[in-house]
């Protein structure tokens with residue numbers, strides 16, 4: 001019986017929402033922290049054979065160090081050296097994992113090695129550790145992975161690393177351009193979050209303010225500390241790595257890449273198709289974020305100034321793409337993910353509007 005002025009919820013109205021979130025169990029970052037990799041595996045209770053997934057060049061030195069440390073912790077260690085994150089290489093990693101009866105994997109290298117370990121681990125239901133030797137995007141600790149299949153680049157749900165070991169002494173040895181791109185990728189969360197809020201208002205998109213706040217906090221943290229992010233300085237890696245990891249965690253909270261990937265990522269993915277291999281993912285997203293922030297009516301100069309300060313590209317020329325390629329990428333950016341509503345709307349930009357946008361923001 002309803003009480004006066006109070007509506008009583010009927011007992012038959014049952015609550016049906018449910019979700020799960022997976023996070024890394026331990027993240028260690030800092031000077032020489034690679035030395036903790038064996039202990040981390042032991043603390044996780046991992047046993048048997050470890051498979052190191054690494055590359056021929058950058059990861060090799062780190063992989064040798066990881067191998068020695070795991071052997072010291074009495075693990076049987078196997079290794080596979082692979083190239084890019086392609087469907088073919090993924091099959092190779094999975095076959096070797098089965099052949100050597102690996103009980104866990106370690107991705108040791110740049111983003112592509114971590115993505116391969118991440119996907120193989122998700123497909124074969126084995127734990128994996130992320131040991132980055134560079135930090136060129138926000139995928140080090142995220143549940144998402146990109147893989148090339150033929151000419152297409154796919155972004156897939158994969159496993160969250162059980163542990164992350166981000167050694168600043170190791171990452172500082174990678175070319176600075178990679179770290180600057182990683183920072184630019186995180187800075188682009190600013191527009192991704194605005195796009196998500198817009199989609200929430202217009203399309204009732206599943207919005208999570210905790211995920212959005214984490215993603216935004218990560219971006220602000222890079223923006224506020226931009227002055228101390230510079231080449232050949234280990235402290236720069238220290239300042240940048242935490243927001244890069246937090247950005248990945250925001251995806252784990254959201255259960256999608258939405259807090260870190262909006263219209264600026266759609267622009268970057270389109271540019272990948274129009275002018276493949278010219279610039280890094282994070283570099284393109286940074287430039288995209290300048291322009292998308294303009295469309296949102298926000299402080300796009302702040303994005304541009306920060307990118308300039310850390311030494312990331314802010315123009316088409318610096319990305320190595322032509323004026324025409326950049327405009328074309330803007331015009332077609334809305335076609336990438338039709339399910340993801342952004343400031344580009346359903347119809348996107350006209351060529352005239354795209355050109356004006358790029359000129360007003362000094363991108364061309």
Ligand SMILES: [Zn+2]
Pocket residue numbers: 137138185260261265281282285
């Ligand atoms: Zn990204």
